Amino acid sequence: MGYLDLDTVLCRRLCKLQQTAREFGMQVVRPAGIKLDKFTDPKDTLAPGSPLWAVFKGFRELGLHKAMIPKAFGGTLGDYPSLATPLINEQMGYADGGLSISLLVSTMPFAFAVLSPHKEVRNWAREYVEDKSASMIGCWAITEPDHGTDWVMGTSSAGCDPCTAPGLTAVKKGDEYIINGWKSAWVSNGTIATHAVLHVGLDSSRGVHGSGIALCPLHLPGISRGAPLNKIGQRPLNQGEIIFDEVKMPAKYMLLAVPGFFGANLFGHTFLGLANSSMGVTFASQAQASFDEALFFAKNNTLNGTSLVQRPDIKIRLFRMFAKVEAARLLARKVSDHFFGLLSPPLVGAATKRQITFWALGKALNAYFTAFDRYEKVRQISKNITHPDESTGMMDWGKYGVLSKITATETAVEVAGQAMQIFGEKALSPDCVIDKMFRDARSSTIEDGVNDALAIASCEGL
Numbered sequence: 001m002g003y004l005d006l007d008t009v010l011c012r013r014l015c016k017l018q019q020t021a022r023e024f025g026m027q028v029v030r031p032a033g034i035k036l037d038k039f040t041d042p043k044d045t046l047a048p049g050s051p052l053w054a055v056f057k058g059f060r061e062l063g064l065h066k067a068m069i070p071k072a073f074g075g076t077l078g079d080y081p082s083l084a085t086p087l088i089n090e091q092m093g094y095a096d097g098g099l100s101i102s103l104l105v106s107t108m109p110f111a112f113a114v115l116s117p118h119k120e121v122r123n124w125a126r127e128y129v130e131d132k133s134a135s136m137i138g139c140w141a142i143t144e145p146d147h148g149t150d151w152v153m154g155t156s157s158a159g160c161d162p163c164t165a166p167g168l169t170a171v172k173k174g175d176e177y178i179i180n181g182w183k184s185a186w187v188s189n190g191t192i193a194t195h196a197v198l199h200v201g202l203d204s205s206r207g208v209h210g211s212g213i214a215l216c217p218l219h220l221p222g223i224s225r226g227a228p229l230n231k232i233g234q235r236p237l238n239q240g241e242i243i244f245d246e247v248k249m250p251a252k253y254m255l256l257a258v259p260g261f262f263g264a265n266l267f268g269h270t271f272l273g274l275a276n277s278s279m280g281v282t283f284a285s286q287a288q289a290s291f292d293e294a295l296f297f298a299k300n301n302t303l304n305g306t307s308l309v310q311r312p313d314i315k316i317r318l319f320r321m322f323a324k325v326e327a328a329r330l331l332a333r334k335v336s337d338h339f340f341g342l343l344s345p346p347l348v349g350a351a352t353k354r355q356i357t358f359w360a361l362g363k364a365l366n367a368y369f370t371a372f373d374r375y376e377k378v379r380q381i382s383k384n385i386t387h388p389d390e391s392t393g394m395m396d397w398g399k400y401g402v403l404s405k406i407t408a409t410e411t412a413v414e415v416a417g418q419a420m421q422i423f424g425e426k427a428l429s430p431d432c433v434i435d436k437m438f439r440d441a442r443s444s445t446i447e448d449g450v451n452d453a454l455a456i457a458s459c460e461g462l
């Protein structure tokens, strides 16, 4: 059973990019992930000479890290067709789910930096593109010890409840924000990141809706890190808490400073939808990897002199796995392509040569949210509504991202479980790669929002 690439639009450039990512994935990322998974102390993952650094550096030397940075900043977004980033994520996910996420979140602060009105911040995007030694690593710091699902539910009307307010707060004093609080031990790249997309509480009376988004360099005095997290799945993915104690962050690093439901909803549509759609391609592809392992095993092992793959029960099992993988893979690719298509023309297309378009957009977003928030307050006071915010849950883009993430991650768990069944007792040996794939897949149904919570938040307003 082989895969046809049903995507007929793959041009020669995309095929070449896909091939480059595949070779790097199978020659460097897969073996690195298998080695890192076996390290008993997660600190060893970060030691000089650890395979983790070969993955980061190799990815950058090939220029694969540029895919989400617009062409105007030296990246390839808007230069390649929108399918380029999903194709890279697919290949990384096929090689190793956890390392794929590490590479993905590493780009986030630098991809958002292009929207800053401040030249210094915008320049981070260009510096990141040129950074071959992985001295700039990003993370997405949102989850807190007491607020995980609250962020997901915050995209709905539940997010205006003050008890959902982030514990990490940013208070403006002059031209600085004073930041206090913790981001949880589950922040991917948490102990190695140099920059964070940092979600902060600006107005706790408005719950999650009272939050803003900073692009925070993590070398500022008062920032410390926890130990690298030990866990059963996606072990090669570095995770750890980030602690802020009276951190004075220059105000220019605050990207979105306007609390209000529209900002929370924007988070639902774009950030979470985009992140979830990338999780979709990553884990649909991880499901494909489990299927391929099972097929290879069935073809190369016999039972009472008959090849396993000739047994009708194994044939049926394999075909059902194949059907699920293909369905998840096609959905995930379509949704992710759609998201990156939204970022391409007219936004990137019109701005490929002019960085100014991006900061104008960043400024316009803040101005728009401020105006919208004022309008909402007036409207709600006049209607005498007790809760200051109302929202209708994620709109359609976000829902499709969630759909793709849930389908892909649940397929990855199921297919890896079925593959274990085909391997039989050999699946339980620590040297069998399928056990790792199962553990990695299982973690993905919690990562980026627990699947059930994502579904509930998406259904609001139906």
Ligand SMILES: Cc1cc2nc3c(=O)[nH]c(=O)nc-3n(C[C@H](O)[C@H](O)[C@H](O)COP(=O)(O)OP(=O)(O)OC[C@H]3O[C@@H](n4cnc5c(N)ncnc54)[C@H](O)[C@@H]3O)c2cc1C
Pocket (backbone or CB within 6 Å): 105, 139, 140, 141, 142, 143, 144, 145, 147, 148, 149, 150, 153, 186, 187, 188, 189, 234, 443, 444, 446, 447, 448, 449, 450, 452, 453, 456
């Ligand atoms: C591999 C991995 C990578 C991750 N990477 C990152 C990262 O890069 N950055 C980051 O910030 N975080 C990251 N996380 C954290 C992740 O986003 C959270 O674990 C997730 O959002 C769930 O939060 P929680 O673990 O606090 O669960 P809780 O919020 O404590 O939820 C526990 C259970 O209660 C249910 N529940 C809670 N509240 C509700 C509700 N209101 N309605 C219905 N059900 C509810 C949930 O569905 C869940 O089943 C990562 C997690 C994993 C596993």
